[in-house]
Amino acid sequence: MDVGSLVRRDAVHRDIYTDPKIFDLEMERIFNTTWVYLAHASEITQEGDYKTTMLGRHPVIVSRLSDGSITALINRCRHRGPTLCQHDTGNSKFFRCPYHAWTYDNSGKLIGVPLPQGYGSDFKKEDYGLAKVPRVAIYQDFIFGSMSLEGPSLEDHLGGVKRYLDAYCAVSPTGKIDVFKGMQKCAYNGNWKYQLENGVDPYHVGALHQSSVTPEAMKIYRQGRGNVIAMDGHGVTDHTDWGPMPVDAGLSGGFNLVIFPNLIVLRSQIRTIRPIAADRTEIYTNVVKLQGIDEEINIRRMRDQEFEFGAAGTFYTDDIEIFERTQHGLKSEAVDWIVFARGLEREEMRNGYMAGAMSDETQHRGMYQRWKELMTCEPAQMIAAE
Amino acid sequence: MNPDQEKIEQFMYREARLLDKQMFEPWLDLFSEDAIYWVPAGHDDIDPREHVSVIYDDKEAMTRRVKRLRSGYAYAQEPASRVHRLVSNVEIGQLSADGQELEVSTMMLLVELSRHRQLVHSARCEFKLQPNGEDWKIKRKKINLLCNNEPLESTPFLL
Numbered sequence A: 001m002d003v004g005s006l007v008r009r010d011a012v013h014r015d016i017y018t019d020p021k022i023f024d025l026e027m028e029r030i031f032n033t034t035w036v037y038l039a040h041a042s043e044i045t046q047e048g049d050y051k052t053t054m055l056g057r058h059p060v061i062v063s064r065l066s067d068g069s070i071t072a073l074i075n076r077c078r079h080r081g082p083t084l085c086q087h088d089t090g091n092s093k094f095f096r097c098p099y100h101a102w103t104y105d106n107s108g109k110l111i112g113v114p115l116p117q118g119y120g121s122d123f124k125k126e127d128y129g130l131a132k133v134p135r136v137a138i139y140q141d142f143i144f145g146s147m148s149l150e151g152p153s154l155e156d157h158l159g160g161v162k163r164y165l166d167a168y169c170a171v172s173p174t175g176k177i178d179v180f181k182g183m184q185k186c187a188y189n190g191n192w193k194y195q196l197e198n199g200v201d202p203y204h205v206g207a208l209h210q211s212s213v214t215p216e217a218m219k220i221y222r223q224g225r226g227n228v229i230a231m232d233g234h235g236v237t238d239h240t241d242w243g244p245m246p247v248d249a250g251l252s253g254g255f256n257l258v259i260f261p262n263l264i265v266l267r268s269q270i271r272t273i274r275p276i277a278a279d280r281t282e283i284y285t286n287v288v289k290l291q292g293i294d295e296e297i298n299i300r301r302m303r304d305q306e307f308e309f310g311a312a313g314t315f316y317t318d319d320i321e322i323f324e325r326t327q328h329g330l331k332s333e334a335v336d337w338i339v340f341a342r343g344l345e346r347e348e349m350r351n352g353y354m355a356g357a358m359s360d361e362t363q364h365r366g367m368y369q370r371w372k373e374l375m376t377c378e379p380a381q382m383i384a385a386e
Numbered sequence B: 001m002n003p004d005q006e007k008i009e010q011f012m013y014r015e016a017r018l019l020d021k022q023m024f025e026p027w028l029d030l031f032s033e034d035a036i037y038w039v040p041a042g043h044d045d046i047d048p049r050e051h052v053s054v055i056y057d058d059k060e061a062m063t064r065r066v067k068r069l070r071s072g073y074a075y076a077q078e079p080a081s082r083v084h085r086l087v088s089n090v091e092i093g094q095l096s097a098d099g100q101e102l103e104v105s106t107m108m109l110l111v112e113l114s115r116h117r118q119l120v121h122s123a124r125c126e127f128k129l130q131p132n133g134e135d136w137k138i139k140r141k142k143i144n145l146l147c148n149n150e151p152l153e154s155t156p157f158l159l
Helices: A020-031 A154-158 A161-170 A192-198 A202-208 A215-222 A295-308 A316-329 A362-375 B005-020 B024-029 B059-069
Strands: A011-013 A036-040 A049-055 A058-064 A070-074 A089-091 A094-096 A103-105 A110-112 A135-139 A142-146 A177-179 A184-188 A227-231 A234-238 A255-259 A263-266 A269-277 A280-290 A337-339 A348-350 A353-357 B031-040 B053-058 B082-095 B102-114 B117-132 B135-145
Touching (some): A020 A269, A036 A177, A058 A142, A135 A154, A161 A263, A184 A316, A192 A269, A192 A280, A192 A316, A202 A215, A202 A316, A234 A362, A295 B059, B005 B102, B005 B117, B024 B031, B024 B059
Parallel strands (some): B031 B135
Antiparallel strands (some): A036 A142, A049 A058, A049 A089, A103 A110, A184 A280, A227 A234, A227 A353, A234 A255, A263 A269, A348 A353, B082 B102, B117 B135
């Protein structure tokens, strides 16, 4: 399979959304290599706090240890394989598999095995600690993990997007953000990359969201001099020409970020993409709470988020509708190519990055170039165990 | 006004029927001006000021939701879902001391057909009702979805 040929400069082949073999390769070459967003540090503030999530196909427990550091363990007993922890969040310094009572501390060390003499004299508990996500790194309290022992640092991976994450947190008077409790969880019958494209797609807002978007907000998209930017493999729509990221998280100024491959940051949300299959995706969203501002403003931000996004959101249900219609449409072999050609003629290098006009598809082309680079690269060696 | 089991049940069936038949405007009229329409996320008993919900609408937001559905551009409801609601297990609590609030809980089984796919949504609904002459107004409708901690399929219709 020549995966590279599926991404052209101005179009991508429908197989990348529909072929289960491509999906398997994405799990291996993208999600098992690059930096994947796992959690926000404000979800696990206390010693022993944990959050479970998915890193590609790996169930993961992200824990805060007694020294304050953060570790990410594969949520799979080293004995026979069941997941150890069943909760979204909680606090525990130990994880015990109920099957045969193998017990681990939250750094992954195996500390208890019933009747260990049955394994013979060579058995060492040190050899059976929980597998770890080999690299965990944090930027502005956003916690990422990489299944690859080697590769670019998180900061190199984020590249120019760091500046936007800085600006996102700087909206808070303390320079730090928290998240509200709980998550909005949604699922759709469609490929994960529709969500990646849609998170930075100003072109669709005036059309698909006609029933929800206000005329004032539409001006940003139709009259603004903002940019869409292909930034180190990530996608940015920058409408700060209309104003900085607003404290009320309304549709006035600011920017949208899609941090390849699974994180979307926009308005008051941290949205995470969980690919399940070529035609199935789950979306988990945290709502951001700004530190140091009036509680009522934070509550208003959450109420707006609930009205517009999540499984019943006035914007988001129309997005999901399109994701599912697209999966249906792409089953047809009559047309192979999906067009990403807007702005090819007018995009230009600005501040070191290719940038297009507000309705262009420069940012999508950038993300598909990153996709192609990773998909045509032999995967780095994954670590097997502790 | 004494809460009468049969009258309350009829009120609950009417609320369900108005939604099933997409009679959204008379449905909105069932709610008081300070009403809350609430679908918790994660679990049933969350603090909506500390924890995100699926829906937490006041009357103004409910009205905007209906307006969108009527706009002709709500593509997630083009065509509209067909829905059947079965409402049962209607349990009536005590009328508050001032006679202004009555708690009623029901079970709802909602069967939805959209995009050629039939889905079942199960919920326990907790209502707060307010006397309104011979009738009632809904002060709060809280929908505790069985699946409220699962990734939900798109829910663009009114629950």
